[in-house]
Amino acid sequence: MALRLADRLDTLPGIGPARARGLEKLGLVTVEDLLRCYPRSYEDRRKFSTVxxxxxxxxxxxxxxxxxxxxxxxxxxxxxxxxxxxxxxxxxxxxxxxxxxxxxxxxxxxxxxxxxxxxxxxxxxxxxxxxxxERSDRVRFTGCILPVYALTHGISNNLLAGLARRCVDECAGQLEEVLPGPLRREHALAAAEFACRSIHFPRDEEALELARRRLIFEELFYLTCGMALLRTRRDEAAGVPFAIPPVEEFLALLPFPLTGAQRRVMDEMAADVSAGPPMNRLVQGDVGSGKTMVAAYGAWLAAKNGRQCALMAPTELLAEQHFRSLAPLLEQAGLRVGLLTGAVKGKARKELLAALAAGELDLLIGTHALLSEGVDYADLGLVITDEQHRFGVAQRAALSAKARQPPHVLVLSATPIPRTLSLVIYGDLDVSVIDELPPGRTPVQTFVVGEDKRQRMYGFVRKLVGEGRQAYIVCPAVEEGEDEGAGLKAATTYAQGLQTEVFPDLRVGLVHGKMKPREKDAVMTAFAGGELDVLVSTTVIEVGVDVPNAALMVVENADRFGLSQLHQLRGRVGRGKHQSYCVLVTSTRNPDSRARLKVLTKTTDGFQIAEEDLKLRGPGDFFGQRQHGLPQLRIADLAGDMRVLKEAQLAAQELLERDPGLKRPEHAPLLKQIHRLFEQHGDMFN
Missing domain, CATH: 2.40.50.140 (Nucleic acid-binding proteins)
Structure with a gap:
């Protein structure tokens, strides 16, 4: 019986229940799933020799x-x-x-x-x-370029390659040609059937390259079209415009003047919320650039229009910090501010939720708890999410769904993203940049040092603590041996060694991602309260609480981090009136790695650093752990395939100008593929 794309793999010979479960773990249920599961590498078995x-x-x-x-x-x-x-x-x-x-x-x-x-x-x-x-008259996996797939327990590469061979031979010709003919010709893209056959079993390097280019272009094209369609849908949605009171009323609440960049972004927000469609704006700015004041302005505008505002932060500690800084400020203007985290329980939680539902709260600050059932708003008009890369598109949508009408959305991020990538990641958002630090902020002095300077570095920690300051020391691993490579500093053992051998007279604390949230918060609160001198940590403090007294950031094995991540870590210090320092410790002798770290000693411009990181490292730092909420790409690499990305963006733009909603019958297969790419986000397109 002939195979079809929709046939289940467990109907094929040799695929019993155990193997079927293994394949399902890899996301492989149907023949089409397997055809779209691209090899992660290849083994060239074409070279013949004699004994x-x-x-x-x-x-x-x-x-x-x-x-x-x-x-x-x-x-x-x-x-x-x-x-x-x-x-x-x-x-x-x-x-x-x-x-x-x-x-x-x-x-x-x-x-x-x-x-x-x-x-x-x-x-x-x-x-x-x-x-x-293999018998010479029955060769399958010798004398060829062999695909190497991602595997799981009980599924061998031979099994997967054998299945792929049968599915490709019988079904590659059944794949629908989704890309319009003129577009394929203009961009010299291979046909769908050729791309499928050649990505799995290429006859040579040239065929593989043609297949890769077609599939990468196609995926980035779908992604760009999808983000543009989301944006169009948003622009067509009916929002509730805000009336804009004189900005001087808000400025009078502040104990300090705002920067020109903050004022510019506030003007952009005011223009958005007073227009018809709901605002969907991302505000990017380095740590300490004053994004919180922009958020405060948004909450104030909502309250002035009789609407409620929700501000979601990624950790309880950050939510509490926002509450401490915003509540006293906004309460002067009569706003009622509440805090909802996992720690708010029992009677206090019930009373808070009742006040929210009755419209007796103007601003609710919290964690993911804001998304939970039973959190009902009387009239939610503005949704603010802090540290966007910790929340995906779907979570923003879930919070917005708690409003009766589409609310305005403001997204804050201290992670600078190069413009080319922000067009993709934030394709459904307008982007504002706060590119100016408040006056009086002293730039953090940054140094790159080798292992030979370790004792001097310890002496420097002791000197600053003696002056009443505090220090962070960041390690790449939590425990010994959890990461590849010898000589990596592990936070747990390092903290013990520092306390017993190096700084027995100082108060050394430890915080890492494997601790329970309550334990982490307790340590961070102790550090913020001055009860610890040195905090040894993993990158869990990358997005953390303000400690104005912390004046030193030491990063161990700094060559193991991306520049953008190091820049984020550096932003944890320099938040008070004291001169602050960042020391990047590395044992690498690789001149390229050292040159990369030196970039941080020359600039504090997060966007410049992000562009440099993109050139040197690719997109890993921007898209770690898939927190960005984008659809998962199977073959494209957003930074490595930058040239193809620009080409796909241009092609998508031209097509959408001709057919804005992809409503023409000939574009129905294309729309179906875009929906398929975004299907993990539920009903975003429904």
């Missing part, structure tokens, strides 16, 4: 005859060997198979096999261990 000429330790294919019946030896319990003598015109070799008893009967004397593996030993005593063997 005499075979290079040592480089895998090759040899065409060999089985000279005599293979011999089975049982060495001990759990160890069986099959040995076979294989020959060609230039010599013979011994192939040894460990615990592959079936090879005794599989290799038949007098028959010819293609054998792939490393040849070892001197001439006359050549041998191979566990080589791949």
């Amino acid at each position: 005499a000429a075979a290079p040592v330790d480089i895998p090759v294919c040899l065409e060999l005859l089985v000279a005599e019946p293979p011999r089975l030896s049982r060495i001990r319990k759990g160890l069986e060997l099959v040995k076979a003598r294989l020959v060609d015109d230039t010599g013979s070799l011994t192939a040894t198979f460990f615990n592959q008893t079936y090879m005794k009967d599989a290799l038949r004397p007098g028959e010819t096999y293609i054998v792939y593996g490393k040849v070892e030993g001197p001439p006359g005593r050549r041998q191979m261990t566990n080589p791949v063997c």
